[in-house]
Amino acid sequence: MDINKEELEIFSRQLILDEFNFKDFKKLQNKNISIIGIGGIGCPTAQYLISSGIKNLQIFDQDIIKKNNLNRQTLFSINDIGEKKSIIAKKRLKGINPLANIKSYHKKISEDNLDLLKKSSIVIDATDNWKTMKLVNNYCQSNSIPLLSSSVVGFDIQIALFVNNKKNHLCLECIFPNNNDMELARCETVGILGTAAGLAGLLSAQKTINFLMQFNQNNNFLTLINCKSLSFNHIKIDKNPKCNLILSKK
Ligand SMILES: [Zn+2]
Numbered sequence: 001m002d003i004n005k006e007e008l009e010i011f012s013r014q015l016i017l018d019e020f021n022f023k024d025f026k027k028l029q030n031k032n033i034s035i036i037g038i039g040g041i042g043c044p045t046a047q048y049l050i051s052s053g054i055k056n057l058q059i060f061d062q063d064i065i066k067k068n069n070l071n072r073q074t075l076f077s078i079n080d081i082g083e084k085k086s087i088i089a090k091k092r093l094k095g096i097n098p099l100a101n102i103k104s105y106h107k108k109i110s111e112d113n114l115d116l117l118k119k120s121s122i123v124i125d126a127t128d129n130w131k132t133m134k135l136v137n138n139y140c141q142s143n144s145i146p147l148l149s150s151s152v153v154g155f156d157i158q159i160a161l162f163v164n165n166k167k168n169h170l171c172l173e174c175i176f177p178n179n180n181d182m183e184l185a186r187c188e189t190v191g192i193l194g195t196a197a198g199l200a201g202l203l204s205a206q207k208t209i210n211f212l213m214q215f216n217q218n219n220n221f222l223t224l225i226n227c228k229s230l231s232f233n234h235i236k237i238d239k240n241p242k243c244n245l246i247l248s249k250k
Helices: 005-010 022-029 042-051 085-096 130-142 194-212
Strands: 032-036 056-060 101-105 122-125 147-153 156-162 221-226 231-236
Touching (some): 022 194, 032 042, 042 085, 042 194, 056 085, 085 101, 122 130, 122 194, 147 194, 156 194, 194 221
Parallel strands (some): 032 056, 032 122, 056 101
Antiparallel strands (some): 147 156, 156 221, 221 231
16 A cells, blocks of 8 residues: 655654554545634644544635634634635645645535535534534434534533434434524633643544544543543433434434
């Protein structure tokens, strides 16, 4: 199995690991990852996925870089203010691995473009927008696309991976069955520490790699981390028989 000479050098320290022989590494490189939202969580998630050998990545963000993004959105610098996040993120990520295939979309995921997610091996939802989260959950669930949902407010991180296989229903809506348009506590109002967003991003990237490489197949957990105490809680989650997505199919 050939790996390009340049990539061989970039990833040489990773390729020493028993878990990443050329065949396994190639397996990782062949996956298609979609990240929705290149903000405080999306930046480190994308950065570390590319640094760990993910090669096919598409990123979605319709925002422009602002100064108040810089405390946590690690792909951007003061010189990027006013630029499109999607474009700058792609440039920085290509700086890590110039051979990565990165598609950047300066747009919001909506009902009209959900099919852009169709070929994803996994979708990572790093938005803090409840409407988008529900829309993406619904789409991934009905198309059997694995979905990792990651959020952080203040010092609290929340991450869950939904495998979305047809046999065992378990989705975001099962555990957060809000019918109303819930206003999430957003970082604009509650505040956010850069390291908390960074940790959420790193853990999201690790969880994604664990899933893709089948290092850890125990996914029916909601992981809650408090960054002050550095406590990790894995809460077992289960199908909700009253989930709207189940009821709507009956
Ligand atoms: Zn459900």
